[in-house]
Amino acid sequence: MCLLISISYLEIYNELIRDLLNPGGPLELREDNRGNQSVAGLSEVSTASRAEVIQLLLKGNKARTVEPTAANQ
Numbered sequence: 086m087c088l089l090i091s092i093s094y095l096e097i098y099n100e101l102i103r104d105l106l107n108p109g110g111p112l113e114l115r116e117d118n119r120g121n122q123s124v125a126g127l128s129e130v131s132t133a134s135r136a137e138v139i140q141l142l143l144k145g146n147k148a149r150t151v152e153p154t155a156a157n158q
Contacts, residue, residue, distance in 0.1 A: 088133065089132075090131070091131050091132075092106070092130050092132060093106070093124075093127050093128060093129050094106050095112070096148075096149055102124055103148075103150075104124075104126070104128050105144075105149060106130055106144060106145055107128040108148050112125060112126045112127055113126070
């Protein structure tokens with residue numbers, strides 16, 4: 086049996102939504118007439134193995150915004 090999984094990875098930082106698997110400009114949160122919410126333009130990557138999932142998570146982690154705060158040096 087082959088299981089196919091689709092992955093999206095996003096970040097919300099300073100009220101902006103960013104796609105971590107396909108970095109670019111900020112994305113928009115949309116809501117349809119039924120109240121369902123989605124992120125317009127968010128990529129969805131299909132994968133069939135654990136190794137691919139790990140690689141995508143590592144790729145997304147590298148694209149995350151990391152900023153120091155006054156509480157951290």
